[in-house]
Amino acid sequence: MDDQTRLELEAATFRRLRDHLAARTDVQNIDLMALAGFCRNCLSRWYGEAAAERDVPLNKDAARALIYGMPYAEWRDLYQTEATDAQKADFAKSAPKHD
Numbered sequence: 001m002d003d004q005t006r007l008e009l010e011a012a013t014f015r016r017l018r019d020h021l022a023a024r025t026d027v028q029n030i031d032l033m034a035l036a037g038f039c040r041n042c043l044s045r046w047y048g049e050a051a052a053e054r055d056v057p058l059n060k061d062a063a064r065a066l067i068y069g070m071p072y073a074e075w076r077d078l079y080q081t082e083a084t085d086a087q088k089a090d091f092a093k094s095a096p097k098h099d
Helices: 003-023 029-036 040-053 060-068 072-079 085-094
Strands: none
Touching: 003 040, 003 060, 029 040, 029 085, 040 060, 060 072
């Protein structure tokens, strides 16, 4: 496989993951962190870091909007729920430090 094809496949895979997470508003970030060690905020941070490495201006809010499909504050107000004690315990046991 040539590099351009690999890059295009990786980009398509990322877009599919992004769209899948945008559609699964029932899945909370704390659950993603507990199970997979990353969440939508991590993806947006990685996106921003990749942009910065290439001198592409992209602030935190813009990167989050690209991942969430809307401004983060709007997503949070519409879909984020208060973490349960069980979610907090799972997160504390298995997730790395998250900012």
